[in-house]
Amino acid sequence: MFVKAEKLSKIYRIGKNEIRALNEVSFELERGKIYTVIGPSGSGKTTLFNILGGLDRAEEGRIFVDGKEITAMDQKKLSDYRRDYVGFVFQFYNLINGLTVYENVLSSAALSKNPLDVDMVLEMMDVYSEKNKFPFELSGGQQQRVAIARAVVKNPAMILCDEPTGALDYESSKLVLKLLEDVNKRFGTTILIITHNLAISKMADATLRLRSGRLVEFSENPQKISAQEVSW
Amino acid sequence: MLIKKIPLRVMKREFLQFFSIIMLIAIASMTYTLFAVSMEDIDVNYKMFIKDYVQEDGYFITSQNIDKKLLKEKFGVELEERLFYEVQENGITLRIFSISDRINKPYIEAGKKPQDGEVLLDPSFFKAHQYHTNDSITILNKKFTVSGIGYLPDYIYIIKNDQDILPDPKHFGVVLMTENDMKKLFPVLPVHYYSYKGRLNNIEYFKSFINSNWHLLKFVEKSENPRIIYTEMKLENAKRMTLPLSLFIILVSSFILFIVMRRIINTMHAEIGTLYSMGYTQKDVFRVFMRFPLYIWLTGSILGILLGYFEAYPLSEFYRSYFTLPKLKNVLPWQHIFVALALPAVFIFISGYLALKNFFKLTIVQMLHGVDEIKFGKLPDIKFFDRFEFQTKIMLKYGYRHFARELVLAVGIIFSTILMMYGMTAKDSIVVAIERTYEKNFKYEYLYLLNSVSTHPEIKLTNQAEPYNVKSFDIEGRKLSIMIYGIKKDSQMIKLYDNKSNEIPISNKLVISRPLANKLGLKEGDKIHIKSKFTDKKYTLKVYKIADLPVGNSGYMDLESFNKIFGYSREEYIGIFSKEKLSLSNNLIFESYSKSELVNTIKASAGDLSKTIEVMALVAAILALLIVYVLSTLTVNENKKNIGILKMLGYREGSIFKMMLGFNNFSFLAGFIIGVPLSKITMDSLMNAATKDIDFAMMLDVSTKSIFSTFAVLFFAFVVSRFLVRRKMAKVMPVEVLREQVD
Ligand SMILES: Nc1ncnc2c1ncn2[C@@H]1O[C@H](COP(=O)(O)OP(=O)(O)OP(=O)(O)O)[C@@H](O)[C@H]1O
Numbered sequence: 001m002f003v004k005a006e007k008l009s010k011i012y013r014i015g016k017n018e019i020r021a022l023n024e025v026s027f028e029l030e031r032g033k034i035y036t037v038i039g040p041s042g043s044g045k046t047t048l049f050n051i052l053g054g055l056d057r058a059e060e061g062r063i064f065v066d067g068k069e070i071t072a073m074d075q076k077k078l079s080d081y082r083r084d085y086v087g088f089v090f091q092f093y094n095l096i097n098g099l100t101v102y103e104n105v106l107s108s109a110a111l112s113k114n115p116l117d118v119d120m121v122l123e124m125m126d127v128y129s130e131k132n133k134f135p136f137e138l139s140g141g142q143q144q145r146v147a148i149a150r151a152v153v154k155n156p157a158m159i160l161c162d163e164p165t166g167a168l169d170y171e172s173s174k175l176v177l178k179l180l181e182d183v184n185k186r187f188g189t190t191i192l193i194i195t196h197n198l199a200i201s202k203m204a205d206a207t208l209r210l211r212s213g214r215l216v217e218f219s220e221n222p223q224k225i226s227a228q229e230v231s232w
Numbered sequence: 233m234l235i236k237k238i239p240l241r242v243m244k245r246e247f248l249q250f251f252s253i254i255m256l257i258a259i260a261s262m263t264y265t266l267f268a269v270s271m272e273d274i275d276v277n278y279k280m281f282i283k284d285y286v287q288e289d290g291y292f293i294t295s296q297n298i299d300k301k302l303l304k305e306k307f308g309v310e311l312e313e314r315l316f317y318e319v320q321e322n323g324i325t326l327r328i329f330s331i332s333d334r335i336n337k338p339y340i341e342a343g344k345k346p347q348d349g350e351v352l353l354d355p356s357f358f359k360a361h362q363y364h365t366n367d368s369i370t371i372l373n374k375k376f377t378v379s380g381i382g383y384l385p386d387y388i389y390i391i392k393n394d395q396d397i398l399p400d401p402k403h404f405g406v407v408l409m410t411e412n413d414m415k416k417l418f419p420v421l422p423v424h425y426y427s428y429k430g431r432l433n434n435i436e437y438f439k440s441f442i443n444s445n446w447h448l449l450k451f452v453e454k455s456e457n458p459r460i461i462y463t464e465m466k467l468e469n470a471k472r473m474t475l476p477l478s479l480f481i482i483l484v485s486s487f488i489l490f491i492v493m494r495r496i497i498n499t500m501h502a503e504i505g506t507l508y509s510m511g512y513t514q515k516d517v518f519r520v521f522m523r524f525p526l527y528i529w530l531t532g533s534i535l536g537i538l539l540g541y542f543e544a545y546p547l548s549e550f551y552r553s554y555f556t557l558p559k560l561k562n563v564l565p566w567q568h569i570f571v572a573l574a575l576p577a578v579f580i581f582i583s584g585y586l587a588l589k590n591f592f593k594l595t596i597v598q599m600l601h602g603v604d605e606i607k608f609g610k611l612p613d614i615k616f617f618d619r620f621e622f623q624t625k626i627m628l629k630y631g632y633r634h635f636a637r638e639l640v641l642a643v644g645i646i647f648s649t650i651l652m653m654y655g656m657t658a659k660d661s662i663v664v665a666i667e668r669t670y671e672k673n674f675k676y677e678y679l680y681l682l683n684s685v686s687t688h689p690e691i692k693l694t695n696q697a698e699p700y701n702v703k704s705f706d707i708e709g710r711k712l713s714i715m716i717y718g719i720k721k722d723s724q725m726i727k728l729y730d731n732k733s734n735e736i737p738i739s740n741k742l743v744i745s746r747p748l749a750n751k752l753g754l755k756e757g758d759k760i761h762i763k764s765k766f767t768d769k770k771y772t773l774k775v776y777k778i779a780d781l782p783v784g785n786s787g788y789m790d791l792e793s794f795n796k797i798f799g800y801s802r803e804e805y806i807g808i809f810s811k812e813k814l815s816l817s818n819n820l821i822f823e824s825y826s827k828s829e830l831v832n833t834i835k836a837s838a839g840d841l842s843k844t845i846e847v848m849a850l851v852a853a854i855l856a857l858l859i860v861y862v863l864s865t866l867t868v869n870e871n872k873k874n875i876g877i878l879k880m881l882g883y884r885e886g887s888i889f890k891m892m893l894g895f896n897n898f899s900f901l902a903g904f905i906i907g908v909p910l911s912k913i914t915m916d917s918l919m920n921a922a923t924k925d926i927d928f929a930m931m932l933d934v935s936t937k938s939i940f941s942t943f944a945v946l947f948f949a950f951v952v953s954r955f956l957v958r959r960k961m962a963k964v965m966p967v968e969v970l971r972e973q974v975d
Pocket residue numbers: 012013014019020021039040041042043044045046047048
């Protein structure tokens with residue numbers, strides 16, 4: 001098993017109130033597959049990603065990735081883990097404004113032990129012609145593709161996308177999904193996509209459904225379709 | 233590492249803002265370098281000069297020829313007689329000395345040692361009258377050739393009388409000639425002038441021994457000689473100013489840097505979070521962001537050091553000609569350059585570090601999403617402000633939120649005010665002091681100091697002249713002295729007033745000058761303990777009144793009582809105040825000067841000061857401009873989104889400007905209003921510290937004129953920087969609201 005989560009809980013305390021953003025969540029993920037994570041707002045999706053990606057800590061429970069327990073890692077080990085295993089794609093792109101498109105991607109490649117070729121990835125994401133521009137000179141769709149390129153170029157085992165299409169129009173969204181699928185096929189990258197768009201689940205191998213911090217459903221999708229065919 | 237490019241790119245994009253901070257640091261480094269390097273140059277050269285050319289430890293004047301051998305054996309000091317005569321021709325006074333070869337040797341610049349028929353001129357006189365070597369000069373109808381410029385170690389600050397404040401090379405000069413020529417030119421020398429070198433264990437005994445054997449007329453230790461001590465005092469003073477001045481600018485700019493850094497980091501919070509999410513470590517991020525202070529420090533301090541270093545040369549030259557010091561060797565003070573580099577580094581890196589450290593306390597998730605404290609646009613909710621009209625309310629809220637910023641602005645203005653007031657006041661005080669003293673207090677036109685205290689039956693005084701007596705005393709327990717004058721009971725020449733402008737009658741009770749009273753902390757009715765300079769006689773006198781004289785360590789009482797108390801006979805006197813020029817024999821006169829001559833001196837020299845004041849005013853204005861600009865730009869940058877929204881809602885730019893930056897007006901005013909009295913206080917204490925052990929005292933006058941000029945200059949700078957900020961605000965388009973939604 002590539003990822004194994006055991007009874008994960010994340011608790012926020014505000015004054016005397018306790019919010020269980022995650023409540024004893026357990027699941028297993030296989031390498032090289034596409035997963036979607038769905039659930040109403042506030043159900044704990046982002047929280048789960050943050051913990052899985054090594055950005056945040058869980059109060060209870062354990063996660064193993066590739067046999068290593070990331071819930072037991074110290075700060076330094078965690079940043080090595082992020083460096084070697086995880087690529088992030090955010091809803092609002094979060095590109096570094098002070099760096100060009102090319103440099104944004106290169107700054108990520110530079111951290112990896114076995115990075116992909118930057119130009120190749122930029123071409124794959126169809127932003128090669130923009131490589132010397134700065135992020136604020138790009139459209140939202142272009143920025144998101146640069147963000148994916150930045151995640152992909154490290155050649156990580158896993159890419160976590162938090163509502164990658166949330167700020168994009170239909171065409172741009174479809175292109176982004178197709179590119180994520182390409183990456184998955186070509187490099188065998190495990191991809192997790194948080195989404196409010198149920199249609200996107202159709203291109204996933206399985207879907208995790210969260211409600212109020214609990215994992216209420218883990219459903220395999222035998223009739224998986226290609227990103228091209230997804231429509232809403 | 234690629235991400236190290238980020239800071240430079242951000243700095244380029246926010247060029248003016250960072251440029252301003254760099255300029256602040258540069259000004260600080262420049263101030264330090266400028267003063268430290270030129271001071272060091274002067275200091276090293278001064279020390280070398282007084283050592284190599286054997287500055288005296290003191291001099292004295294007697295009416296009879298002393299036994300040098302006897303004194304040397306008895307007291308173990310080196311003695312050298314210097315022939316001395318004063319010539320007054322065409323309104324110019326020449327003090328002529330023979331060239332000594334053991335004590336106070338002249339340093340000769342641009343020329344050679346004079347032979348018979350040749351003379352050396354002091355550098356200021358030489359310059360003021362545009363002499364060249366080999367020109368000729370006529371002294372008492374005899375022609376001499378000017379063989380060069382001579383610097384004397386005991387005439388560094390070349391003033392004519394001990395009481396003078398400023399040199400006047402147009403009307404006074406020092407001439408050096410051979411002993412031979414002196415003897416030929418002046419067959420009868422009225423007094424004997426000796427310089428001594430060496431430590432005296434019992435200086436009182438030395439004085440009284442000389443006095444009883446050869447009749448001492450004057451005795452001046454090096455530490456009381458204004459021609460030596462003023463230079464040292466001014467050097468000390470300038471040195472004392474250097475560090476606090478630059479330190480303060482560095483502190484203000486570091487604090488601004490801190491605020492700016494915090495803002496940069498805050499606006500980049502999501503990007504920093506992203507860097508973490510990519511796998512960069514805190515160390516990596518820290519290294520990248522510390523480049524902001526690094527670049528600011530490097531460019532700022534190096535620029536400052538270069539500017540300062542190149543400016544130091546003309547400044548040294550200015551000091552050199554001001555103090556008439558020779559240049560014996562070139563000085564490159566590495567240690568000061570190092571300090572100019574290291575001093576800003578300390579503060580800049582600390583402020584950069586602190587700004588980062590606070591941010592690093594956040595978790596990565598907090599950085600990515602932003603927590604309340606780093607999100608902008610939230611104004612404090614203070615009930616008290618609700619009572620005001622909307623725009624005023626918003627203005628107050630912005631002022632409250634940016635309290636630290638407003639404080640820095642006010643402090644910056646305070647500092648600029650002090651800086652400018654300092655220059656203005658220095659000039660004002662001297663001019664005002666002199667004008668006031670001579671208009672209000674000293675009514676005579678000519679002052680004569682005679683060679684001896686006697687009844688002077690050979691002199692017939694008209695009603696246009698009054699006799700006076702004077703004696704100098706040491707004040708016990710302090711290294712200070714007081715000149716006590718005995719003057720006519722209802723003198724028409726000297727009028728004293730108290731601080732309510734009521735005339736103080738001259739009587740048998742002592743009246744002292746206010747600067748002296750302030751320095752000694754004396755009030756009316758207190759006792760003052762004094763001791764004769766030449767004998768061991770001690771006196772305790774009660775201070776009856778304090779007279780509002782702007783300068784001087786002096787005391788007054790009526791001549792009759794003076795003579796009785798200090799042991800002279802009833803009619804004796806040593807000097808004359810006169811409304812008209814007296815025709816007295818040269819042999820009788822020890823010193824003389826005319827009031828108009830003196831007032832001219834001051835007026836001429838005030839020009840020199842003007843240059844310094846202009847520079848100070850410029851620096852103050854630039855400082856104010858930079859500080860106001862950086863801080864207001866910061867607010868505009870942070871609030872682009874709000875500005876966009878307000879513009880979209882249809883608010884006019886003027887109103888938006890008022891709401892966001894209106895509070896600056898109050899901070900500016902507050903800074904100025906606090907700055908004015910504070911400058912008086914700091915100047916007073918600086919003056920006191922500088923003149924603590926020196927026979928020099930002056931009241932500092934803060935005139936309304938200089939307050940207005942300071943305000944005008946600073947307000948102009950304020951308006952200019954506001955104009956620049958307003959232009960920046962005009963460029964903010966409502967579309968920013970959409971663009972900056974990442975924040
Ligand atoms: N820093 C925090 N402090 C307190 N509570 C928090 C914090 N971050 C998240 N929460 C709470 O944890 C719960 C889960 O939040 P999370 O961001 O994981 O939701 P989500 O499923 O990603 O929602 P959305 O679809 O709106 O992005 C919510 O109830 C939220 O209020």
